[in-house]
Amino acid sequence: MAVPILKQSNYLIATIQSALTDQDFVQLRDALVDKVGRFRSRGVIVDVTAIDVLDSFASRTLRDLAYMIRLRGAHTVIVGIQPDVAFAMVQLGITLADVSTALDLEEGLAFLDDVGAET
Amino acid sequence: MTKITDRETRQHNIRVRIESDTDLVSARHAGRMLAEQAGFTSSELTLIATAISELARNIIEYANFGEIHLELVQNGSARGIRIVARDAGPGIGNIEQALRGGFSTSGGLGLGLAGVRHIMDNFDVESNVGAGTCVTVTKWKL
Numbered sequence: 184m185a186v187p188i189l190k191q192s193n194y195l196i197a198t199i200q201s202a203l204t205d206q207d208f209v210q211l212r213d214a215l216v217d218k219v220g221r222f223r224s225r226g227v228i229v230d231v232t233a234i235d236v237l238d239s240f241a242s243r244t245l246r247d248l249a250y251m252i253r254l255r256g257a258h259t260v261i262v263g264i265q266p267d268v269a270f271a272m273v274q275l276g277i278t279l280a281d282v283s284t285a286l287d288l289e290e291g292l293a294f295l296d297d298v299g300a301e302t
Numbered sequence: 303m304t305k306i307t308d309r310e311t312r313q314h315n316i317r318v319r320i321e322s323d324t325d326l327v328s329a330r331h332a333g334r335m336l337a338e339q340a341g342f343t344s345s346e347l348t349l350i351a352t353a354i355s356e357l358a359r360n361i362i363e364y365a366n367f368g369e370i371h372l373e374l375v376q377n378g379s380a381r382g383i384r385i386v387a388r389d390a391g392p393g394i395g396n397i398e399q400a401l402r403g404g405f406s407t408s409g410g411l412g413l414g415l416a417g418v419r420h421i422m423d424n425f426d427v428e429s430n431v432g433a434g435t436c437v438t439v440t441k442w443k444l
Contacts, residue, residue: 205326236351239356270345275349275352
């Protein structure tokens with residue numbers, strides 16, 4: 184299932200709408216890394232509100248996505264990790280390392296605005 | 303996507319064949335449904351679904367295909383869910399190392415079994431090099 188990617192001013196917003204397979208996560212990563220260049224975006228938001236499991240592969244792919252986009256000159260913020268998902272990640276020892284996160288889409292946009300203002 | 307191949311009465315027992323990444327989604331969905339019947343809380347359901355995802359991923363990663371068997375179990379008044387992940391892959395040469403190495407997910411393939419053991423109440427691995435691996439875990443609803 185392809186994840187829709189919206190362009191909003193300088194940002195790209197990818198909203199995951201249902202459980203994704205590993206392949207879907209890889210496609211999302213590649214699509215965002217590509218589009219950030221095509222649209223000359225400064226920031227990327229990945230909204231995982233609808234996701235009920237973030238396992239090691241999904242987390243690693245999100246981490247890779249954030250690093251790759253950073254190398255392309257833009258910032259990524261993951262928004263909407265649900266309390267149960269956060270609990271499971273901590274219990275299982277799954278980390279997002281130093282990837283930026285925010286509570287929801289609104290906070291994510293505010294975060295990117297702040298990052299943009301600093302640079 | 304593989305269909306759920308075996309449904310016993312009232313779905314106390316589900317087998318999911320694991321051979322592609324779409325099967326991971328099916329397996330954790332089935333596990334969540336089954337565990338819901340045992341009365342687990344929403345955060346426990348997420349924990350169980352994540353553990354199933356990791357066990358199924360190990361199958362694909364190391365053995366290419368195998369099976370996840372989900373079963374509701376009862377011990378006195380306690381209810382729980384048992385998850386058996388079985389494959390006929392290369393087996394684990396050093397189980398101790400596999401259990402020790404995996405708590406951090408960075409770098410390695412899949413999640414080490416250590417993370418899964420950490421969140422489950424019972425944990426058992428049987429593995430023979432060249433013959434396959436069977437991981438059995440149980441989570442009890444307290």
